[in-house]
Amino acid sequence: MAFVATLRTRLEELSSAISRQKEVLKSLEQTRSDVQRDLNAILDPMARLPLEISSDILMRSIPAISLPHSSRAPLVFLKICHLWSHIALSTPALWAAIRIDSSRAREFNKFFETWIIRARTHPLTISLRGSLDDGIQDLLKHHARRLQNLELYLDSGEPLENLTLELSSLKSLTIGSDVSTAYVPAFFFNADGCVETLRAAPDLVECDFDNIYYEEDIHAIGNTLGPLTHTSLQILRLGRHGSDNNTTCILQYLTLPSLHTLSITDFDISHEDFLSFLGRSSPPLQSLYMNVPIEGWRTDTIHQYFRLLPTLTDLDLHQYDFGFLDVLAALGDDFLPNLCHLTIRGYMPDRSEYEKLVSTLTARRAYRHSPLQSFRLVWQLLDWDDAPEADITEALRQLRANGMHIHVGIEEITYI
DSSP: OHHHHHHHHHHHHHHHHHHHHHHHHHHHHHHHHHHHHHHHHHHOGGGGSOHHHHHHHHHTTSOSSBOOOTTSTTGGGGGTOHHHHHHHHTOGGGGSEEEEEGGGHHHHHHHHHHHHHHTTTSOEEEEEEEOOOHHHHHHHHHTGGGEEEEEEEESSOOOGGGOOOOOTTOOEEEEEEOTTTOSSOBOOSSSHHHHHHHHTOTTOOEEEEESBBOOHHHHTTTOOOOOEEOSSOOEEEESOTTOOOBOGGGGGGEEOTTOOEEEESSOOSOHHHHHHHHHHHOOOOOEEEEEOOTTOOOHHHHHHHHTTOTTOOEEEEESOOHHHHHHHHHSGGGSSTTOOEEEEESSOOOHHHHHHHHHHHHHHHTOSSSOOOEEEEEOSOOOGGGOOOHHHHHHHHHHHHTTOEEEEESSSOBOO
């Protein structure tokens, strides 16, 4: 028994010795790490730069909106060395933009406030993907006054009017469906949420409503939505190019006297309502992308719309409509006097339409006040057998030689 006791004592002594050696090893490893960090700081070019420059370098290496992850910027900067961590924590702009994925909201809430604290007083950019659950709404409401840019890509038909935010500093707003997780648009069954969100953001400059459905019949039941005059909004995009949306009807509630860029991908508004919008807004519109109504435009309709837009310089029409070229040729330089860039998207024209096109472009190019600088005719499929006849091609190339940019074909390839 004495021998067993001796062995146990010896075992304890060895275990203690091993523990002491582990502590010594741990201390040595930490010392080595500290020395290596100090050496890196001396040799690191970042150490010789002013903080303003090193901060700018880190800013250029991050995406516009960061999805928080330990292996991605800016969190990864905290793990490189003490110097980089110091620079990152001394650069509030690194932490001013963040993407929130509602599927990870519970995990994300643990460090969201720490992330926002690192942004200090810097204006915030928040992009939400998913749903507006109570926790997410609380986060948005708590920081609403600091929001400068807000993206809401939602995966369900939650009514926006349930999200009441005071967006006094907001400059840019995007609301749409999360197309990465949904095959159909997010159905907001009335326009109230979109318009009321605009009402809550009086300094808003740029707004996108993407894949939002407007059901006029449902909205007509119990509609109490009042008109809104928004004096700051300059850029409004209703839908995404190439998509079939139904959002333009909200224009019947809006007056936008500062609007200079408008994009309409689904012309689901009546002629009278759109004309009323243009008349009461009298916007200094410079750029217009418009999906031509399926039934086309009458000559008087085209004249009525565009006589209210004398400041227009860039016009992009989707769906081929040579009626517009008829008006453009017939009314002279009093019609759209500042038009510089014209794009028409649709089908391949026939011979007579090409002749009309050449005649119109030649006339507009000759205007002294504001000659047309570029013309693009774009369709989806390219077939070299459908190229313009030789004399048409030569006439278009002559216009190009005279200084007009000409593109006829698909987006990537031109016949001219």
